[in-house]
Amino acid sequence: MNLRLALPMLLVLLAACSPRAAEQQVDPAAAAAVAPAPEPAAVTQPAAAPEDTVTAAADDTPDPFEELQRARAEAGCEIPEDVYDLDDIRLYCTLPADVRTFLARENTCQHFAGEEPYDDARRAELEQASAEYCDGREQRFADLFEQHRDDCSIRGALIDIGNRYDLFTLVAPDPCRAQD
Structure with missing residues (x-):
């Protein structure tokens, strides 16, 4: 019909x-003989906007995952997945190998430090990871700070890292910056 x-x-x-x-x-x-009802006019839907446009328009905040991926692509070198902090990703490729290694290790330490021990097995895993990645981190940082004492750009990057991760417990005053 x-x-x-x-x-x-x-x-x-x-x-x-x-x-x-x-x-x-x-x-x-x-x-x-009743005349058939006129067919309703076709309703056209606007073309769907790409998801990132919808997200940005909805709250004007960029998607953090996309921002991390964009920073990794723009970094200029391969960045290990262990490095997940946006500021660290932006800084990573400008650093010498020893500071890069420290930064990846510090990101892993921070990751495990933020985990919850939901059972005894997980608590043991977190304690082991903390011992492996976090123990001695202040001394490693102080050693890097001392090793790069003559390069103010690296020391500046280390200062940013130290401030981000509270690592200034064993560091001598910085000759690159005016002291208070």
Whole structure:
């Protein structure tokens, strides 16, 4: 059956079954002659915007994962997955190998430090990871700071890292910056 005719016929049937239908006579020929309802105009949907546009338009904050991926792509060198802090990713390729190694290790330490020990087995894993990646971190940082004492750009990067991860417990004053 043609859908264009179905709606008017259904309406005629409903009208015929109504309580008032007994009071009124409906001419079957008139019911069949009811003009079909005009087809509704097609509704066009706007083209879907890409997800990042929708996200940015919704709250004007960039997606953190996309921002990390973009920073990795723009870094200029391969960055290990252990390095996940955006500031560290942006800084990583400008650093010498020993500082890069420390930075990857520090990111891993920070990762495990933020984990919750939900059972005894997980607690043991976290304690082992903490011993492996976090123990001695202040001394390693102080040693790097001393090793690069003559390179103010590296020391500046180390200062940023130290501030981010509270690593200045064993560090001597910085000759590259004015002291308070």
